[in-house]
Amino acid sequence: MEQKAYHLIIIGGGPAGLSAAVAAYDAGERSILILERDTRLGGILNQCIHNGFGLHTFQEELTGPEYAQRFIDQVKDRNIDYKLDTMVLSISKGEGNAKQVVAVNEADGLMQLTADALVLAMGCRERSRGALNIPGFRPAGIFSAGTAQRLVNIEGYLPGRRVVILGSGDIGLIMARRMTLEGAKVLVCAELMPYSGGLKRNIVQCLDDFDIPLKLSHTVVRIEGKERVEAVVIAEVGPDRKPIKGTEERYECDTLLLSVGLLPENELTIGLEADMSRVTNGPLVNESLETSIPGVFAAGNVLHVHDLVDYVSEEAHLAGESAAAYIASLEAGNGPVPHAGVLITFSGGVRYTVPATADVSRIEKWLKIRYRVGDVMTNRVVSLYLNGNRVLTKKRRVMAPGEMEELVLLKKQVEEYPVVESMEIRIEEDKA
Amino acid sequence: MKTVNLTCIGCPLGCQLEVMMEGEKILMVTGNTCQRGEAYARKEVTDPTRIMTSSVRVYGSVAGERMVPVKTASDIPKGKTMEVAASLRGVSVPCPVNIGDVVIRNVAGTGVDMIATKNVL
Structure with a gap:
């Protein structure tokens, strides 16, 4: 060996x-x-x-x-x-x-x-169909958006002609446009959440530009077809994200693309x-x-x-x-x-931070803390506290789960704190 | 008078813009919260343009590649997008292809060249 x-x-x-x-x-x-x-x-x-x-x-x-x-x-x-x-x-x-x-x-x-x-x-x-537990047979024609992207752009195959997309992640949006340009008909993009998981400009340039409807708070409830996808049924979901009876819509199609997270x-x-x-x-x-x-x-x-x-x-x-x-x-x-780092704690809707811990004595010029929020929020102030003292604030008009946020802590902002015992990020309402 | 609704793409805020127009003339832009929003709306209703990307077939690739990605060398009118896409179908170019090589000159009569965005040996 x-x-x-x-x-x-x-x-x-x-x-x-x-x-x-x-x-x-x-x-x-x-x-x-x-x-x-x-x-x-x-x-x-x-x-x-x-x-x-x-x-x-x-x-x-x-x-x-x-x-x-x-x-x-x-x-x-x-x-x-x-x-x-x-x-x-x-x-x-x-x-x-x-x-x-x-x-x-x-x-x-x-x-x-x-x-x-x-x-x-x-x-x-990519998260796959198996991770979603969509019931039904396993016909051909169900692809993750990234697989379809590889087939079209690298292998040179068009994986389908009539397409439904589940999930509004960026790859799904990009593929809505890509398949349309290659001659496929993209019927609808359904998103379980009440907001899109993708970047705003992708919604505009990949869906709106081609008149592809985005249905928020919708999900796939049935896939029809045994050998090949024949139709996909989507339904509206309530605040509990469970399908609402009577809202089902059936789309005849040969392909279902999944863009449901990475x-x-x-x-x-x-x-x-x-x-x-x-x-x-x-x-x-x-x-x-x-x-x-x-x-x-x-x-x-x-x-x-x-x-x-x-x-x-x-x-x-x-x-x-x-x-x-x-x-x-x-x-x-x-x-x-x-x-000798401390855990970065957080409240007010932060889901996680990267890094998770920090030793501020090892900051050379600045420390960039990246994080995501769990829900769409407007008019907030994001603050960083060292030992309970606010050392950094940043106003945010809007934050969304689909867009990564960051805070930059400069070395000179931490110099007053030779010993850091706690580090916290708080999102608070902007009352100003 | 007509009203055009747009979503601003300047930032994550995604302002819902309303552009009031009299024929080709813009009377008023509302719904924006900054100057970028108004500029975006004015461009979008008078002269919307896009960089268009796609991929075309290659032959003779020693690396075994089947496709080369391409883009318009500059913005094209948004309304020309599908026409440009259609004109790429059936096109096949010989390898090697390098980034920036013109793959199709004056694509779909736009006056803009389609250029390669990848080196394919």
């Missing part, structure tokens, strides 16, 4: 993995390996051929493949090693501070790799026994994006699902830098830096 040691192994060659690799390299690390299971670098961006990427990172509007290429070029310019078609089977703690990675591909066979640090950048996958892909992380968040399904991390296992960092959709790839790149940049710093600390003989 091939055995090799690296300082840093990055699992996943999508936007998070690429950005982490570049950041680690630029921080001085040279022994880096990226492991990617697909045949190409770039991850999901390869099939996201629509534009709107890169406004934050590059100040221009790029398509997914163009955005990916910018980072692929940076990786290649630096001669960073990567292996494609390579599946990581397990990660585990080795001797001392070492981490073991078992991976396999056709060329090398089974490999046992060792690293001082890992960056987890495995991304996420789940971070953390089988490897769980195998490593890292502490996990029950809200995000990603690992719990500190201000350096380090998991509960020292030297193992996480970024991108494996950590929590993002709306914008620009934020993934930024987050992964920090993970890459943190990994390089961890390795440098080991090299200097200092060993892992003990961590």
